[in-house]
Amino acid sequence: MAKHLISLTINGDTYEDLVVSDNQTLLDVIRGEVGLKGTKRGCTTGACGVCTVNDANGDAILSCMTHVLEWDGEAITTIEGLADTSDLDAIQKAFVHYGAVQCGSCTPGVIMSAKALLNTHPQPTEEQINEAMAGVLCRCTGHVKVKEAIRNAHRIEEVVSHAAGD
Amino acid sequence: MLLPDHQYVRVDSLKDCLKSLRENGERTHVVAGGTDVIFNMRLRLFQPDIALSIRRIAEIKQVEELADGGLRIGAGCRLVDLAENALINERYPAFADSIRAVASSHIRNIATLGGNICLKTRCWYTNNSEQWRQGVKECFKTDGDLCHVIKSSSLCHAINNADTPLPLIVLGAVLTLQREGESRDVPIADFYQKDGMDHTVLKADELVTHVTLPPCADRTVFLKIAARKGMDFSQAAIAARASGTGTKAGEVSLVLGSISMAPIVLHEPARLIAEQGITDAAIEQAEEKVRAELGELTSLYARAGYKAHLAKVLVRRALKALREM
Ligand SMILES: Cc1cc2nc3c(=O)[nH]c(=O)nc-3n(C[C@H](O)[C@H](O)[C@H](O)COP(=O)(O)OP(=O)(O)OC[C@H]3O[C@@H](n4cnc5c(N)ncnc54)[C@H](O)[C@@H]3O)c2cc1C
Numbered sequence: 001m002a003k004h005l006i007s008l009t010i011n012g013d014t015y016e017d018l019v020v021s022d023n024q025t026l027l028d029v030i031r032g033e034v035g036l037k038g039t040k041r042g043c044t045t046g047a048c049g050v051c052t053v054n055d056a057n058g059d060a061i062l063s064c065m066t067h068v069l070e071w072d073g074e075a076i077t078t079i080e081g082l083a084d085t086s087d088l089d090a091i092q093k094a095f096v097h098y099g100a101v102q103c104g105s106c107t108p109g110v111i112m113s114a115k116a117l118l119n120t121h122p123q124p125t126e127e128q129i130n131e132a133m134a135g136v137l138c139r140c141t142g143h144v145k146v147k148e149a150i151r152n153a154h155r156i157e158e159v160v161s162h163a164a165g166d
Numbered sequence: 167m168l169l170p171d172h173q174y175v176r177v178d179s180l181k182d183c184l185k186s187l188r189e190n191g192e193r194t195h196v197v198a199g200g201t202d203v204i205f206n207m208r209l210r211l212f213q214p215d216i217a218l219s220i221r222r223i224a225e226i227k228q229v230e231e232l233a234d235g236g237l238r239i240g241a242g243c244r245l246v247d248l249a250e251n252a253l254i255n256e257r258y259p260a261f262a263d264s265i266r267a268v269a270s271s272h273i274r275n276i277a278t279l280g281g282n283i284c285l286k287t288r289c290w291y292t293n294n295s296e297q298w299r300q301g302v303k304e305c306f307k308t309d310g311d312l313c314h315v316i317k318s319s320s321l322c323h324a325i326n327n328a329d330t331p332l333p334l335i336v337l338g339a340v341l342t343l344q345r346e347g348e349s350r351d352v353p354i355a356d357f358y359q360k361d362g363m364d365h366t367v368l369k370a371d372e373l374v375t376h377v378t379l380p381p382c383a384d385r386t387v388f389l390k391i392a393a394r395k396g397m398d399f400s401q402a403a404i405a406a407r408a409s410g411t412g413t414k415a416g417e418v419s420l421v422l423g424s425i426s427m428a429p430i431v432l433h434e435p436a437r438l439i440a441e442q443g444i445t446d447a448a449i450e451q452a453e454e455k456v457r458a459e460l461g462e463l464t465s466l467y468a469r470a471g472y473k474a475h476l477a478k479v480l481v482r483r484a485l486k487a488l489r490e491m
Pocket residue numbers: 045046047195196197198199200201202203204205241242245267268269270273276277278279280281282283284285286327328329330368372373374375397398399400
């Protein structure tokens with residue numbers, strides 16, 4: 001099958017001349033050619049959400065349900081792009097603090113879904129959280145702590161320093 | 167698993183798209199958001215030579231206000247944008263509710279209105295992996311001549327599971343279908359066919375480009391029943407519309423979806439309510455008239471008896487909701 005050269009910006013780094021084929025999805029290339037394994041491969045039918053990444057608008061999309069060629073010239077963010085070298089993102093800190101992780105397999109997809117919600121609704125309502133998170137499943141049934149983390153992400157520094165007794 | 171081998175072609179203008187469809191329509195599968203196409207390609211149920219991406223065609227991504235108070239919506243608009251569109255929410259609340267009822271926010275962030283309107287019918291015998299399908303005989307969808315759902319049938323009974331067509335039908339929406347050098351307007355009420363294989367009147371070289379909504383001052387409602395609120399396909403859904411206020415309703419329309427190969431317009435129950443008003447007694451009588459209009463029901467995705475029950479329940483709930491508006 002024919003190969004194509006595309007350019008894809010992931011987490012601010014532009015990958016020029018990525019060699020991809022027609023039948024690869026965005027997920028195939030993120031994990032394969034680019035080698036970022038944080039984004040998980042789950043059901044590949046749109047039902048589990050663990051492959052969630054954010055598009056240039058910061059919206060949550062399923063990387064398994066879209067041709068990689070569709071994204072030529074576009075920018076996306078994966079779980080690896082949230083933290084900078086010195087510090088975790090607020091939502092990651094909230095996940096750590098509230099223990100919103102069990103086996104961890106869904107966590108990248110869950111966090112990228114939460115991140116997309118917080119981009120537009122820093123202090124989301126219960127309903128907004130339910131709606132934004134409906135498309136990503138935690139099979140360890142960890143949804144309560146996930147929601148706690150999302151609800152408190154906007155004030156996580158305060159929560160953490162209070163817990164540390166500062 | 168990788169997608170099957172095919173050629174991905176992206177078109178950036180309507181002109182190029184229609185040209186490509188003229189040249190290769192029969193060998194092509196249009197990909198809008200891809201949320202259904204990619205899934206079925208992975209299952210090897212769709213194996214087109216060409217996947218034609220229309221996601222970047224700007225001409226079909228706008229919402230225009232019409233002089234008569236209606237709207238003209240590009241088929242390429244993302245569901246998330248339409249769900250948040252102030253004009254749609256204000257003028258067509260039931261349509262807005264149906265958009266929000268589709269799948270999850272993840273899917274609505276890329277899925278389009280055109281893709282929802284053209285969504286292929288679904289069946290649990292075929293929308294399954296290739297390995298799984300090897301365990302059952304080939305059916306109409308897989309080049310056989312049999313329907314697993316009703317073995318003796320000469321038709322495919324796969325379900326039309328799309329949510330947004332139902333309010334679009336009660337609202338009297340008109341679809342614009344374009345092929346190279348030609349455009350035709352088809353009321354969405356005439357777009358669907360009671361055949362799981364050939365479920366719309368769309369031709370292989372045509373694209374749905376726009377949806378035109380006439381103004382609507384009537385009360386409307388959309389209700390959906392699914393296993394989970396977020397994410398799941400409807401087990402049954404309804405869109406309903408009534409003129410007037412309170413129990414008075416001169417004109418009524420009721421459209422059920424997700425229980426058969428095409429949306430079902432309920433004539434007799436609507437006529438009854440229009441005649442008698444939305445009273446408890448009339449609702450009860452209307453419910454009794456529902457089953458006769460559903461035609462042959464299958465136990466695909468839910469038991470036939472349960473579907474008949476849901477249809478009645480939805481008619482009742484929708485009429486009561488309209489009465490309160
Ligand atoms: C987990 C999951 C849950 C889902 N839940 C729901 C649900 O609750 N309700 C629901 O209605 N759907 C649901 N869907 C199905 C699907 O995601 C939606 O129907 C969506 O709106 C399809 O839009 P799309 O742009 O992604 O379509 P695509 O997958 O791109 O296309 C769908 C079909 O329409 C054709 N098409 C697309 N655009 C055009 C056009 N402009 N002209 C002509 N043909 C066109 C394509 O060729 C294809 O056959 C679900 C899907 C998944 C994976």
